[in-house]
Amino acid sequence: MTMATLGSLAKLIRSKNAGPWKLTVDVMLPDTETYDRVVSSGIIDQATISRLFGMDPDKVEIYNYAPAKAIKISFPRFRPNGHPEDTDLFGGQQFAPLVDLEVPPVHSIP
Amino acid sequence: MTVSYLSPVGMLGGGFTPEYFETAVRERPLDFVAVDSGSTDGGANNLGEDKFFFSRDAVKRDLRLLLIETRRKDIPLLVGSCGGSGGNWNLNWMWEIVEEVAREEGLSFTAALIPAEPDREVLIGKLRDGRIRELDPAPEITEDTFRDTHRIVAMMGAEPFQKALEGGADVVLAGRASDAALMAAIPLMKGVDAGLAWHAAKIAECGGAAVTQMTKPEGMICTFDDDYFILEPVSPEQQCTPTSVASHALYETANPVEMQEPGGTMLLDGVRYEAHTDRSVKVSGSRFQPADAYTVKLEGAALQGYRSAVIGGVTDPVILRNFDEWFENAKAGADYTMRRALGDERADLCKTTFRIYGRNGVLGDRETRKFDNDHEIGIFMVTVAPTQELANSAMATISHTILHFPVPQWHGLVSNLAFPEAPHEIELGPSYSFVLNHVVELDDPLEFYDIEFKEV
Numbered sequence: 001m002t003m004a005t006l007g008s009l010a011k012l013i014r015s016k017n018a019g020p021w022k023l024t025v026d027v028m029l030p031d032t033e034t035y036d037r038v039v040s041s042g043i044i045d046q047a048t049i050s051r052l053f054g055m056d057p058d059k060v061e062i063y064n065y066a067p068a069k070a071i072k073i074s075f076p077r078f079r080p081n082g083h084p085e086d087t088d089l090f091g092g093q094q095f096a097p098l099v100d101l102e103v104p105p106v107h108s109i110p
Numbered sequence: 111m112t113v114s115y116l117s118p119v120g121m122l123g124g125g126f127t128p129e130y131f132e133t134a135v136r137e138r139p140l141d142f143v144a145v146d147s148g149s150t151d152g153g154a155n156n157l158g159e160d161k162f163f164f165s166r167d168a169v170k171r172d173l174r175l176l177l178i179e180t181r182r183k184d185i186p187l188l189v190g191s192c193g194g195s196g197g198n199w200n201l202n203w204m205w206e207i208v209e210e211v212a213r214e215e216g217l218s219f220t221a222a223l224i225p226a227e228p229d230r231e232v233l234i235g236k237l238r239d240g241r242i243r244e245l246d247p248a249p250e251i252t253e254d255t256f257r258d259t260h261r262i263v264a265m266m267g268a269e270p271f272q273k274a275l276e277g278g279a280d281v282v283l284a285g286r287a288s289d290a291a292l293m294a295a296i297p298l299m300k301g302v303d304a305g306l307a308w309h310a311a312k313i314a315e316c317g318g319a320a321v322t323q324m325t326k327p328e329g330m331i332c333t334f335d336d337d338y339f340i341l342e343p344v345s346p347e348q349q350c351t352p353t354s355v356a357s358h359a360l361y362e363t364a365n366p367v368e369m370q371e372p373g374g375t376m377l378l379d380g381v382r383y384e385a386h387t388d389r390s391v392k393v394s395g396s397r398f399q400p401a402d403a404y405t406v407k408l409e410g411a412a413l414q415g416y417r418s419a420v421i422g423g424v425t426d427p428v429i430l431r432n433f434d435e436w437f438e439n440a441k442a443g444a445d446y447t448m449r450r451a452l453g454d455e456r457a458d459l460c461k462t463t464f465r466i467y468g469r470n471g472v473l474g475d476r477e478t479r480k481f482d483n484d485h486e487i488g489i490f491m492v493t494v495a496p497t498q499e500l501a502n503s504a505m506a507t508i509s510h511t512i513l514h515f516p517v518p519q520w521h522g523l524v525s526n527l528a529f530p531e532a533p534h535e536i537e538l539g540p541s542y543s544f545v546l547n548h549v550v551e552l553d554d555p556l557e558f559y560d561i562e563f564k565e566v
Contacts, residue, residue, distance in 0.1 A: 011353060012353075012357055016361065016362050017150070017151055017362060018362050018363050018364040019150065019362075019364075019547070020150050020153075020154070020409075020544040020547065021245070021247050021248070021544070021547045022247075022364050024360075024362070024363065024364050026357060026360050026361070028353060028356075028357050030353075051478065052478055053476055053478075054473075054475065054476030054478065055476070061364065061365065063365060063366050063367065065360070065366040065367065067356065067378065067379070067380070067381045067382065067383065067395075068353075068356030068357065068359065068360060068366065068381075068383065069353070069356070070356065070357065070360055070366065072360055072364075072365070072366045074364035074365065076246070076247040077247075078476075079543075080153075080154070080249075080543055080544040080547075081150070081151065081153050081544075082152070082153015082154050082155060082541075082542070082543060082544070083153075083414070083543045083544075084414055084415075084417070084461065084463060084492065084494045084541055084543070085463055086153075087465060087471065087472055087473075087474055088472055089151065089152065089153055090151045093472050094472075094473070096472075096473070096479075097473070097477075097478060097479060100479075
C-alpha cells in the first residue's frame with residue numbers, strides 16, 4: 001500500500017518570509033481528523049525538518065496549532081532576503097521538500 | 111458598540127476595482143479606511159535605494175480613489191509604511207502624490223506626516239545604555255552600524271497614529287509602521303478589545319488576501335462587536351472561509367500563538383474561526399498582553415556593492431551528464447582568467463555567486479531530493495563588486511570563460527551558454543542588505559515620532 005503524502009492530505013502547504021531573518025512554512029489541514037492524524041503521526045518533528053531542510057534541529061520551531069488546523073514550522077534564514085547569497089527573495093519556494101513527505105496511516109502508529 | 115473599517119488592498123498601488131470600493135464606502139457604516147504600503151519582502155533595496163516598487167501612476171490612481179471617497183464620507187484615511195519601506199524619502203514621495211491629487215480634485219483636509227527615521231546619535235546612545243536588543247537571528251552590530259547604514263527606520267506602533275488623529279488629521283501618512291498598528295489604532299481608541307483589534311488588524315492589513323482564491327486583489331471589511339469581529343470581502347465574487355481566514359492569521363509570522371507588536375503580544379491560543387455567512391467569517395477569543403517595556407523594531411539597509419549578471423541555458427547532453435565536474439573546472443578557469451585580467455587585488459574585491467536552475471538553484475546545498483535532469487539547466491551568475499565598472503568587468507571575463515570553456519568530449523572551441531537576450535550582460539545596479547534585526551526600548555511610544563501637520 002502506498003502511503004499518503006503530506007501534499008495529498010493538506011489544503012495548503014506554503015512558505016514565506018517572516019521578516020527578513022526567518023522563514024516560516026504553513027501546513028493547513030482540511031479537518032480536525034486529518035490534523036490529528038498528521039500531528040499524532042509525529043512525522044513533522046525537528047529531526048525530519050532538519051533532514052529535509054539541512055537545518056540545525058535546535059533552530060527549528062514547530063507549532064501544532066489546533067484553532068487553525070495548522071502545523072507551522074519556522075527556522076532562521078541562511079541569509080537575510082535580498083542578500084547577494086540569498087536564492088529566494090520572498091521565501092516562497094522553501095516548502096517544497098515537505099510536499100512528498102509520506103505520512104504513516106493511523107493504524108501503523110504505535 | 112460597533113466599529114467598522116475597510117482595508118482596500120494589501121499594498122497601496124496594487125490596484126482594486128473602483129465600483130466595489132465605492133459601493134462599500136458609500137453604503138457601509140465605515141469609521142475609517144486604512145491601507146498598508148510596506149513590505150520587506152523585496153529585500154533592502156527599497157529602503158536603501160530610495161525607491162518604491164510600484165509605479166507613481168499606480169500609487170496615484172489608488173490614492174485618488176481613496177482620497178475622494180474618504181473625503182466624501184468625511185472619515186479618516188490612514189496609510190502605513192509609505193513608499194514600501196517607510197523611509198523619509200518614501201514618505202515625502204507619497205506626500206507629493208497626495209498633494210497633487212488634492213489639487214487636481216479640489217480636496218481640502220488636514221494631513222499628518224509621521225517620519226520614522228530615528229536620530230542616529232539617539233540610537234548610538236540607546237546602544238550604549240543597553241536598550242537595543244537583538245532578535246534571533248541578528249547580525250553583529252557596532253556604533254558604526256548606526257553611522258554608516260544608508261537608512262534606518264523604526265517600526266511605529268498604534269500611538270503615533272492616535273496622536274495624529276487626536277491632533278485633527280483627516281489623512282495620516284506614516285513612515286515605517288507595524289502593519290497591524292495602522293489598522294488597530296482607531297478601534298483601540300474607540301474601545302474595541304485589544305485582542306480583537308490587533309488580531310483583526312493582522313489579517314486585514316493584507317486587504318482581501320484572506321479569501322479562498324484571490325484571483326484579483328480587492329479589499330476586506332472588518333466589523334467589531336463586543337466580543338468578536340467579522341471579516342467580509344469587498345468583492346461580491348470572493349469569499350472568506352474559516353480556513354482562509356485562519357491561514358491568513360498565520361501568514362508571514364513565525365509563531366502562530368504569540369505575535370509581538372510594539373506595545374505587547376497577541377495571544378491567539380484560544381481563537382475560534384466560524385463561518386458567519388457563506389462568505390464572511392466570525393472570529394473570537396483573541397487576547398492581547400501589554401509588554402513591560404515598549405519596544406519598536408529597527409530596519410536598516412546597507413550597501414553591499416554593485417552587481418552585474420549573466421543568465422545562460424545549457425542543453426548539451428555531454429555537459430549535463432557530467433555537469434558538476436565540468437562546472438567546477440569551468441569556474442576555476444573563470445577565476446583564473448578574471449585574476450589575470452583584473453589582478454589579484456581587484457579580483458579579491460569581487461564576489462560571484464552561481465545558481466544552477468534545474469539543479470538545486472533554489473535550495474542549493476540544502477536540497478535533499480534527487481531528480482534526473484539531463485535535459486536543460488539555466489546558469490545564473492552574479493558578481494558583486496565595490497563599483498559597477500568592476501562588477502561589469504569581472505562578470506564579462508567570468509561569463510566569457512564559461513561560455514567557451516572546453517568540454518572533454520569535443521575537440522575545438524565550443525559555446526556552452528544559450529543567451530536569451532542581447533546584450534547578454536545585465537547591469538543590476540546597487541545591492542543592499544538588511545543589517546539590523548533589533549528592537550529598541552522607548553521611554554514613550556511617541557519618542558521617535560514627531561508629527562508634522564499640514565493643511566491642504
